[in-house]
Amino acid sequence: MQWQTIYKKEMLDHWRHFKWIWVPIVFILFAVMDPLTAYFMPIILESAGNVPEGATIDIPNPSVGEAMIMSFSQLNMLGVLIAVVISMGLISRELSTGVYELILSKPVRYSHYITAKFTAMMTLLSVSIIIALITGWYYVTVLFGDLAFTQLLTSAIFYIFYFMLILSIVMVFNSFLTSPGLVAFLSIFTVVVLNAITSIFDHVITWSPMLISDYIGTYFFSGEIETDLYFSTGIAIIISLLLLWLSIFLLKRQEMH
Amino acid sequence: MDDLIIQLILPLVILQLILIVVALVDLRRVDETRGPKWVWILIIIFGNLAGPIIYFIVGRKG
Numbered sequence: 001m002q003w004q005t006i007y008k009k010e011m012l013d014h015w016r017h018f019k020w021i022w023v024p025i026v027f028i029l030f031a032v033m034d035p036l037t038a039y040f041m042p043i044i045l046e047s048a049g050n051v052p053e054g055a056t057i058d059i060p061n062p063s064v065g066e067a068m069i070m071s072f073s074q075l076n077m078l079g080v081l082i083a084v085v086i087s088m089g090l091i092s093r094e095l096s097t098g099v100y101e102l103i104l105s106k107p108v109r110y111s112h113y114i115t116a117k118f119t120a121m122m123t124l125l126s127v128s129i130i131i132a133l134i135t136g137w138y139y140v141t142v143l144f145g146d147l148a149f150t151q152l153l154t155s156a157i158f159y160i161f162y163f164m165l166i167l168s169i170v171m172v173f174n175s176f177l178t179s180p181g182l183v184a185f186l187s188i189f190t191v192v193v194l195n196a197i198t199s200i201f202d203h204v205i206t207w208s209p210m211l212i213s214d215y216i217g218t219y220f221f222s223g224e225i226e227t228d229l230y231f232s233t234g235i236a237i238i239i240s241l242l243l244l245w246l247s248i249f250l251l252k253r254q255e256m257h
Numbered sequence: 258m259d260d261l262i263i264q265l266i267l268p269l270v271i272l273q274l275i276l277i278v279v280a281l282v283d284l285r286r287v288d289e290t291r292g293p294k295w296v297w298i299l300i301i302i303f304g305n306l307a308g309p310i311i312y313f314i315v316g317r318k319g
Contacts, residue, residue, distance in 0.1 A: 021279050022313055025272050029306060032269060040262075085314050139265065 003112040006103075010120030019086060024128040030078050031136030034070035038062050039143045065220035067144045068152070071136035072159065075129065076213050080166055084187045087121050087170045089180035091251070096178040111248050118171055118244060125167065126160050133159070151223070155216040158233050162212045165236040166191060168243035175247035176254055209236035277301055280309035289318045 014020055037044070041059055062070070091114070094100040103113065137152045169190050173183040198210040206228050215229035280301045284290065290297055297316050301308045 017317070018279050018283055018313070022276055022309065025276050026306075026310055028272060029269065036265065036269075082310070082314075142261075142265065 003116050006108070006112060006116035007120050010117055011123070014120065014124050019124060023082065023086065023124060024131050026082060027075065027079055027128040027132035028135045030074045031071040031132040032139050034074050035062075035067040035136065035140050035143060038067060038070060062144065064140060064144045064147045065217070067140045068137065068147060068220055069217045071133060071140065072155075072213050072216060075132065075159075079129070079132075080163070080191065081188070083125055083163055083166055084170055084184050084191075087167060088174070088184035088187070090117050090121065090171070091174040092177050092180050092183050110252050114171065114175070114244060114248050114251065118167065121167060122164060125163050129160055129163060130156050147220070151220065154225070155219060158212060158216060158229060161233045161236045161240075162209060164240045165209050165243075168240040168247075171247045172243050172250065175250040207231040207235050209233070209239065212236065273306065276306075276309045280312050283317065284312065287317050290316050291318060292316075 039061075045059075091100070094103070133152060133156045137147065137149065141147055166187075170183065170187045173186045177183050177186075194208075195210050198205060198208040202208070202211065209232050212229065212232050215226055215232060219225055219229065281298070284294060284297055284301065297312055300316075301312050304311060
């Protein structure tokens with residue numbers, strides 16, 4: 001079986017499970033929610049009516065950059081969570097239900113099997129992220145002021161590589177575990193640990209991929225891409241490829257037992 | 258001001274409705290769910306944004 005056949009089969013599966021509809025919609029809602037609430041907060045507080053007479057609430061209106069960062073940070077938490085749970089069963093479920101044996105009874109290469117599945121999921125995630133961020137950008141520009149579209153698009157492309165890293169972490173756990181729940185738990189645990197390490201040593205490991213969204217934030221303020229953003233994205237790509245190679249290796253090894 | 262609110266909120270309400278409808282269509286189509294189907298109908302309709310998401314992730318089998 002060719003790489004393209006597995007890729008097409010995966011894409012068809014994503015369609016059948018309506019992932020191509022609900023994942024982009026959910027990402028859009030995530031990206032739009034925070035800037036919107038930030039904008040309407042004064043009105044919400046006013047109509048809530050619990051404000052004592054004569055009290056003035058002074059909430060500083062976020063700048064355009066800050067509002068746009070809100071979109072990113074929402075995707076950084078909830079978006080990553082969704083990305084992990086929709087890919088937790090990518091291989092592990094097939095391992096546990098026996099579909100995997102069925103597929104590998106045909107002449108399929110392990111590398112094709114893993115990379116095709118990875119690419120199909122990455123296509124879904126990238127499209128969802130881009131659509132969500134463009135919608136978020138539209139809301140931000142309407143509510144808070146101008147922000148160059150090219151700036152948003154550049155950031156979105158950098159940001160996709162962060163998700164590539166997350167997905168390759170999920171793939172590694174997928175390749176040797178048969179329980180999707182455990183895959184999701186360990187993947188999220190890994191991301192949390194990496195985040196913690198990065199925030200403790202953020203002066204030393206300035207190239208950590210976990211800082212990609214932070215660097216995108218500074219890009220919105222300064223308008224210039226820092227070299228650190230290139231570095232951390234480069235590291236994200238390298239680690240992703242290594243992890244993919246590792247998951248191919250682990251899957252092969254499992255087959256021999 | 259009111260115009261702006263409607264212009265910005267309405268598309269989101271429509272997206273949310275699409276999400277609910279798609280989840281219900283999927284629920285009708287699948288043979289089995291984790292737990293009884295009528296519970297999922299309630300979760301999808303009254304679960305706000307989280308309802309359909311939880312259904313898609315946890316509800317459908319296989």
